[in-house]
Amino acid sequence: MKNTKFSVITGVAGTIxxxxxxxxxxxxxxxYGIDDFSLGKKKNLEFLNKSKKFKLIKCDVSNFEELKKKILLKKKINYLWLLAANSDIQAGIKDGNVDLVKTFMTTKVSIDFFSKYLSENSKIIFSSSSAVYGNIKKKINENIKIYNPISYYGEYKLISEIYLEDFSKKKNLKYLIIRFPNVVGPPLTHGVIFDFCKKILKKKYLKVLGNGSQKKPYVYVKELISCMIFLSKRKTKFKIYLCGPNDTGVKVRKIANEVVKIFKSKKKIIYGKTSYGWKGDVPNYNYNVTRLNKEGFKFKKTSLQAVQEAIRQNKTSLVNEKN
Ligand SMILES: NC(=O)c1ccc[n+]([C@@H]2O[C@H](COP(=O)([O-])OP(=O)(O)OC[C@H]3O[C@@H](n4cnc5c(N)ncnc54)[C@H](O)[C@@H]3O)[C@@H](O)[C@H]2O)c1
Structure with a gap:
């Protein structure tokens, strides 16, 4: 028991x-998993109901007072995983406060609150995003320091990174920032595959946001978890890692076609006119993952394989839900 590791995860009821x-x-x-269930669902954690090693706490991690009331830990945290954030893109576009609170404050307040439970051996792992870069013409690597986020989400992820770096340096804490590309796989709570699968079952047409030429890398969630755990355990050379497969991604048009194929649907795909999906969408980017590969981790699934597997899995869970 003495050597058992203790992890706290914010945003535990979400996909990742x-x-x-x-x-x-x-x-x-x-x-100890914390979530306010604003976007994640309790049913995503049903498989852990009987586990004695898991404790679920309903709490808004952007609210320091609520954390103080609900959380009293008896031991130090080994790993603090900061995942709580906004994933409702539409809500974030309409109102900048959504990402201020759900993407930045969730991170800042969690760091502030849990710092008293951290020691110099603990590690804070922050789930960041490609969105911190915005529209960037070249292949992204960690040495590129040009940040031009074009969404509130991207801005607040970037500010969260800066806060985490600054705080950790001042308090002598270990931290790791992992910038995910698009993450797919069960339980899907949002995103392009979630959206297309819902449309193919419920709507007359599969309506695509944008003209379908948007091209991005995708990772399958199980593989992403292996990567996160791998990095968390290592004395990594760097503090920031891009993660994803070594490819240039998949076009949205291809994803729409795969959904039609896998669902064996005859529905028509209708494309929009813009080169991007929505205001704040970064339509094209790809990652140079040399740093991650040199550290010793390579994604096995290509972006296309991750997408195909996620569509198949989502089809199965939608069919099961219906029955
Ligand atoms: N899924 C992706 O493609 C992707 C890409 C890049 C980065 N990320 C980041 O990874 C993390 C996890 O993403 P995900 O895909 O699992 O999203 P998700 O929406 O499935 O999970 C986020 C969870 O955070 C919870 N949450 C939100 N506000 C909260 C609050 N105030 N208090 C407590 N819980 C709160 C939600 O209820 C949800 O369960 C997020 O930080 C996200 O920004 C995800």
């Missing part, structure tokens, strides 16, 4: 958080 909790418990961690 629920998978991460499962894998950490499998590898022996005790996990």
């Amino acid at each position: 958080g629920s998978n991460l909790a499962g894998e950490l418990i499998k590898s022996g961690h005790i996990v």
